[in-house]
Amino acid sequence: MKKLALLATALAIVSGSALAADMPVKAVKAPPPPAFDPWDIAFGGGIMSDYIFRGITQSNHKPSVTAYFEPRYNVTKDLQLYIGTSAESISFPNRAAAEVDIYGGIRPTFGAFAFDIGVWGYLYPGGTCYYGAPGIDFAGNFQGAECAEKALLNTNVIKKNLNFFEVYGKGVYTVNDNWAFGFNEYYTPSYLNSGAWGNYASITGKYTAPGTLFGSSGVGMFISGEFGRQWLGTSDSFYGTAAFPNGIKYADYNTWNLGVAFTWKVFTLDLRYYDTDLSKGNCNAFTSDFAARGNITAATGTFVTPINPTGVGSNWCSAAGVAKLSFDLTAMTNLK
Incomplete structure (x- = not known):
């Protein structure tokens, strides 16, 4: 009798389990994907041993600090709109102490191709006017009391x-995880408000080392370079010479840079070499370098060129090595 009771109980358990297995199970819904947030903000800053722009120092070969702030709106994952502002400390001939940039544009992406099209404004607040006495330009125009009472010792204006x-x-065309190549094209109707149009074009290349190069340290490395050419028009009469009273045709020049950079988390240490093929005389005519000096000796002669009759020479366009430590963050990636 006990055996029959145990057998009945076992059959009931088995039968119940089979019925449970046959019952339909309600599927558990997967959590919804995170909502697409089109807004983002990029920001960062840095310190560098020299601020070089297209091969020419903007800080008199002295250290400079920089920072930027850039709100972004992603229309889709392949189309971004942006505006931004940045600032750098400088040492300019007109004694402006900072460059303040305001810019904006659009960044479309098509597969491995990424583009960036926009407008960039360069502002130099706090400047003052300097003119070689007596304050009359070569076209016979009086430059005003402010210019007339101030003169750079090297006669630059x-x-x-x-x-x-x-x-x-x-x-930029990204070949793979390691290689990328790009181009840049910039145009202005009046470079540094000189009256001379400017056109800058360059090609770039970048090699990113494999992430395992430094083991599990999190340190990355890349090598990058750029070769560019700056074309320049004729300045207005303020920068004229006796030979060219209505302005001077600035010398076109080539510029290049090559460097290696190390990354760790949001930080980048960039070590870079810059140079141009501008002579010291043509560099002086273009930059109005307040620190330019003459070099009149029997052995070396002077820095006289067709557009630099004073013989004063500038080293602002000379070769320079620059170390820059910077950090870059985005709100969507780094602040969540």
Whole structure:
């Protein structure tokens, strides 16, 4: 009798389990994907041993600090709109102490191709006017009391207002995780408010080392370089010479840089070499370098060129090595 009771109980358990297995199970819904947030903000800053722009120092070969702030709106994952502002400490001939940039544009992406098209404004607040006495330009125009009472010892001249803007287009083709190549194109109707149009074009290349190069340290490395050419038009009469009273045709020049950078988390240490093929005389004519000096000796002669009759020479366009430590963050990636 006990055996029959145990058998009945076992059959009931088995039968119940089978019925439970046959019962339909309600599927558990997967959590919804996170909502697409189109807004983002990029920001960062850095310190560098020299601020070089297109091969020419903007800080008199002295250290400079920089920072930027850039709100972004992602229309889709392949189309971004952005505006931004950045600032750098400088040492300019008109005694402006900072460059303040305001820019904006659009960044479309098509597979391995990424483009950037926009407008960039360069502002130099706090400038003052300097003119070699007596304050009359070579076209016979009086430059005003402010210019007349101030003169650079090397006879260079500079305007108070150097603000200007450029329109630009950039592109990068990413070959794979290691290689990328790009181009840049910038145009302005008046470079540094000189009256001379400017066109800058360059090609770039970048090699990113495999992430395992430094083991599990999290340190990355890349090597990058750029070769560019700056074309320049004729300045207005403020920068004229006796030979060219209505302005001077600035010398076109080539510039290049090559460097290696190390990354760790949000930090980048960039070690880079810059140079141009501008002579010291043509560099002086273009930059109005307040620190430019003459070099009149029997052995070396002077820095006289067709557009630099004073013989004063500038080293602002000479070769320079620059170390820069910077950090870069985005709100969506780094602040969540």
